[in-house]
Amino acid sequence: MAGVKRGARRTQPPAPTHVSRRNAECSRAELDETDRRIVNNLQGGFPICEWPFLEAARTLGLDERELIERIDKLLQAGVLTRFGPLFNADRLGGANILAAMSLPDNDFDRVAAFVNAQPEIAHNYRRGHTLNLWFVGAAETPDKVESAFQYIESVTNYPIYRFPKEREFFVELKLQA
Amino acid sequence: MADPTSNSAKLPVDSLDLRLIAATQGGLPLVPRPYHAIAEKIGIPAEEVMARLERMRASGAIRRIGLVPNHYALGYHANGMSVWDVADELVDELGERVGRLDFVSHCYRRPRRRPQWPYNLFAMLHGKTREEVTAYAEEIRALLGPACHASDILYSQGILKKTGLRIT
Numbered sequence: 001m002a003g004v005k006r007g008a009r010r011t012q013p014p015a016p017t018h019v020s021r022r023n024a025e026c027s028r029a030e031l032d033e034t035d036r037r038i039v040n041n042l043q044g045g046f047p048i049c050e051w052p053f054l055e056a057a058r059t060l061g062l063d064e065r066e067l068i069e070r071i072d073k074l075l076q077a078g079v080l081t082r083f084g085p086l087f088n089a090d091r092l093g094g095a096n097i098l099a100a101m102s103l104p105d106n107d108f109d110r111v112a113a114f115v116n117a118q119p120e121i122a123h124n125y126r127r128g129h130t131l132n133l134w135f136v137g138a139a140e141t142p143d144k145v146e147s148a149f150q151y152i153e154s155v156t157n158y159p160i161y162r163f164p165k166e167r168e169f170f171v172e173l174k175l176q177a
Numbered sequence: 178m179a180d181p182t183s184n185s186a187k188l189p190v191d192s193l194d195l196r197l198i199a200a201t202q203g204g205l206p207l208v209p210r211p212y213h214a215i216a217e218k219i220g221i222p223a224e225e226v227m228a229r230l231e232r233m234r235a236s237g238a239i240r241r242i243g244l245v246p247n248h249y250a251l252g253y254h255a256n257g258m259s260v261w262d263v264a265d266e267l268v269d270e271l272g273e274r275v276g277r278l279d280f281v282s283h284c285y286r287r288p289r290r291r292p293q294w295p296y297n298l299f300a301m302l303h304g305k306t307r308e309e310v311t312a313y314a315e316e317i318r319a320l321l322g323p324a325c326h327a328s329d330i331l332y333s334q335g336i337l338k339k340t341g342l343r344i345t
Contacts, residue, residue: 068209
């Protein structure tokens with residue numbers, strides 16, 4: 001494991017790409033007890049203070065350098081997708097809108113590729129249902145998302161079913177490692 | 178139609194907040210004083226960085242600060258979008274309770290699109306197997322009781338695109 005010197009400038013690796021995410025899907029990562037303690041207890045509540053790793057490490061019974069090294073290693077291994085603040089894009093003026101289309105099998109790939117090619121489309125999944133293409137439109141404003149949806153509809157000739165969130169219910173997810 | 182209980186109101190952010198968001202949304206630097214490193218990068222005092230992050234956390238602009246696990250790497254291979262047709266007069270109260278279940282990662286009320294789509298409550302479920310996800314869905318079904326008229330679980334059959342949501 002590479003050492004992290006106090007004060008050394010380290011930046012996080014870029015978020016795992018599609019390819020490394022795929023690799024992570026293939027086998028369950030090997031985590032030791034300390035890794036699990038970190039993953040299970042640091043999904044929120046990272047302190048905002050001058051020495052936050054030191055403070056977080058104390059509550060986990062680790063030393064600061066070990067915590068930093070292990071987070072770094074977990075990011076590199078793709079066990080973590082990121083480490084830092086999770087922003088609520090909707091409330092910051094951005095717009096994310098879930099939408100779906102119902103596509104016949106023989107036209108699925110063509111339309112899915114066109115949807116993916118639009119920069120406003122952030123996520124796109126194939127799902128098992130009559131509505132078989134599910135994606136999220138994301139832009140600075142709802143109008144820009146709507147324009148992208150209308151463009152897709154006009155080019156592909158399939159309707160888009162829009163599912164904007166009407167209410168978000170509080171969740172406290174803790175994935176157990 | 179605006180819902181008085183909706184929590185989607187926009188929060189005021191200024192240009193400095195936006196610079197701070199741009200500098201941190203990819204992740205915090207892995208150094209002992211990460212907020213100082215960010216302060217240096219964007220050219221404002223560290224105290225200002227911490228005060229603004231604290232304010233955004235208090236207002237809900239920051240949901241949380243910590244690590245984000247990759248579901249798949251932790252063995253959560255079965256991720257199902259469970260969807261429920263719940264009586265309008267009960268969906269908000271029941272949605273709150275569904276959101277608190279610890280296997281639910283996202284929980285939203287959304288519009289129905291009849292006749293193709295009768296469901297108004299969406300809850301993402303994460304399990305290690307489909308059997309586990311099915312068992313979770315049964316727990317939700319029991320919780321919803323007679324208020325629920327129909328339900329389904331949509332499993333992902335392939336990630337076609339996944340880019341992080343970026344705030345610009």
